[in-house]
Amino acid sequence: MVGYERKNKEQLLKELEKMRQKIVRLEKLESRHKELERALRESKKRYKFLIDNSKDIILILSKRGKILFANRSALVNYGYSKEEIFGQSITRFLSKDCIRKALHALAQEFLGRPQPPLEVRVKTKTGEIRYLRVARGSTSIIENGKFIGVMINAYDITESKQAEEALKKSEKHFKELWDNAPVAYHTLNTGGIITSVNQTEADMLGYTPREMVGKSIFEFILREQRAEAKKRFQHKISGENILRSEDRIYVRKDGSEIHVIIDDVLERDSSGKVIGIRTTMVDITHQKQMEEELREKEMTYRALFEHANDAVFLLNLEGIHIAANRKAAEMLGYTTEELIGKSYRDIVATHEIDKAKEKLEGILKSQNFPTYERIFRRKDGTEFPVEINVSVIYYLENKPFLIQRIVRDISERKRAEEALKASLKEKEVLLREIHHRVKNNMQVISSLINLQSRYVQDEKALEIFKKSRERIRSMALIHEKLYLSKNLAQIDFGEYIEGLTIHLLHSSGVNPSSIKVDINVRDIFLDINTAIPCGLIINELVSNSLKHAFSRRKEGKVRIDMHSVRAQFTLIVSDNGDGFPEHLDFQKTQSLGMQLVNDLVKQLSGSIKLQRGNGTTFKIKFRSLE
């Protein structure tokens, strides 16, 4: 108070003024402070708004990787609530294969080592996997001087990732298409250097694409075709040549050649300038080989057709010639051109046209085409015989398409046949004449014996003469049968035996009603060399039976059986007479007849057996001598 008491009014007023000014300043300071507080609140509000509405994902992670904060994008886009995220480890939401690298990156960030952007896969609440790209670097959060964690900024790249994968897939697909395309592709720059080549082309040529790219395409073309190929390439590049398919021969890595057909397309840049050529290439080697084979076949068939020794005609179903070979033209006196268009009627003898028409109609209805003969007419009207071999050429669905006639002039053959027939006839006549002559000579011999016998009184001698005549007769009868046979080579032996036995019965003087001859010989045909000895054997054995077997009997039977099995003949001559004398060995008898029989059996290379009992049976086996 003392101080105040001592201060005057002026001093007090001054102090008061100072106090007032201080108050004003404090008021201003307070106002400023309030303003700052408001501004801070506004800023906080805006910041929160920004974080909440950011499309990026903003997370604050603790040192241990726990989520301290997640903005709305992080919650909404992944379907989690704050409660489900906050306080949880970040690893819970990461795809397993990302956890390790994510934790590593996070640790580095904590150590203040900024990491490059990191891509991780995150599981949404529904289990969907989404891709996140974590931005490079993080912000440390420090409150009250204490490190709380780091703020991580990430953004969802799922769509772009999917697009990228789709693109990769598409590219892979395209590459596969490119490489495995059924046609070979390559692209060339304007210098003819290969800028790309697909696997198909590389495989086709035996290289890898890497071996081909960068090389001149002309290195792969057959040396002889290179100059021409280069010339054409230049023309194509310059736009002078219209691009069209071309055949080309390429050479494989192993040196073998390959025929290809190429198609080019010019490649241009955005300004329209030609920057190269894109070429497709198709391997036509097989096709070329087929064409070559077909051409060779065609040439072969053409040569066969043209140079055939027989005339060949091709007719349509109306019987009009559509082709004829040189021989056909020569045969008929036409040119091949003249023959084409002519009807079958024009080359057939007039009197055979109806038959030819009937034949043609029959052929089209039949599947069987036997060879037949016809008379043809030449251009000059002369006629000649031909042999025709016809066939129908079928097209799709077995429809008759063409008629082929292979025709042979058989004039010479016919003449030869006629000559042969005449010659055969002549020989036949001659042979018959010989048989006649032989039989006539036998008659002469028989007559000589007969004449001579007139001068013989001795009964035994007369009997010998008689037997000789009978033997001659048995041989003469063979010639008679041969003369009358159809083929002059074999006789019906059954007929012969009948004729022979009738005569033997007559000449033996036995009563035909008391002694029967039973003949059982059917379908036995013998040649002359077998028939004559066989006939003589029967002559002797039957004569013996007739003479000796029934001397003590009034009645009897002689039986002749003959049969053959696989060219083995068995002849059985038997009687039911008195029996061959027991004391006689038929193979050592003095009888000329039995000696002849044994000799003739040997001549036939046969065997003979005698069976005694209930008469006499001779069984002879032999084979035909021819």
Added chain:
Amino acid sequence: MINLKILIVEDESIVARDIQNMLEKLGYGESFIAFSGKEAIKKARTNLPDLVLMDIKLKKDLDGIETAEQIRSCSNIPIIYISALSDEETLKRARKTHPFYFISKPIEEIDLKTNIDAACLNMISKG
């Protein structure tokens, strides 16, 4: 025994002689031989035989059938053909001459007798 005049036409003399001997032995009386067709025609006209034994195959001018045709053209003398061998065509030709029979060579007495006797009976029956 029937007494007949028989003409033997046979160009083989030995055979002709043999036949003649057989006829004689059989007791048929007179027989005479012609060795060719022309001779046979002539002897048929002059000797007027009752029967002709004719060989079909005569080598010379006329064969047996032609000879028989000519003989039969002016008489009804029965003909018996004798043949070694005859084909069907020859036999057909021969049949046109209306022969009495065919005898096959070699000739046997029995064949001759049987056929000649039959021919005689035929002639008698026709008067």
